[in-house]
Amino acid sequence: MEKLFFLMFAAVAIASGLAVVTARNPVHSALALIVCLIQVAALFVLLRSPFLAAVQIFIYVGAVMVLFLFVVLILDMRKAVLQAFPPVKKRFVVGVILVLMAQILAFVFVTPMGLSPAGGWEPTVESIGRMLFTKYLFPFEVVSVILLAALVAAIVIAKERR
């Protein structure tokens, strides 16, 4: 049953990922990326981490993708939409990517990995928070400073200069 759900989510994730890359209109790309991110959140639930799934949906789908859609709507993209893919080197790039993918998949499936996850492992909000504020307190503070810097930088850069 779990395998069935995994295959369903994975198939939709790969299909929408391909749509992100191949769609000509950036709005279609953004909507396909939203579908893909929701599938990834569903995979997080399958990995027994509902908190991370909620974070994924809140931040990625709720904040990041809405920001993308706003920027696509603010900027006039009609001319960019009409531009075709560059004909040069596209087939070459796709070939290289396919070879790399086959290589990685071969490595992944050849490497012996334990299949049974460690039992009794339940990542609750409490245990994640406890770890975040004890063992990983310094990285946590660094990340919060990075967020503040990004916030200020985004406003300063996007502001109109006179």
Next chain:
Amino acid sequence: MVPVTWYIALSAVLFMIGAAGVLTRRNVIVILMSIELMLNSVNINFMAFSYLLGDMTGQIFTIFTITVAAAEVAVALGILIALVRSNKTFNVDEIDALKG
């Protein structure tokens, strides 16, 4: 029970799709979205190994990755708006103001 290998294979496929998008597309916004796709495949990898090893560190790193990705998108879209305002183009091949 889903084998962890499947998750890693899925994340490899998604990463390669994102890499192909970065290499073949010329629209800045679509390239940024492809980078988001690659970051997400990395998150799947972190979560899968966290599940396999019963270790919480993967979850913490996923939170950090999501935060840094959000910061990156905010700054990148700010730069993009300023750039399009002055350059009037979305094609990365025409954005070469930093070239010496």
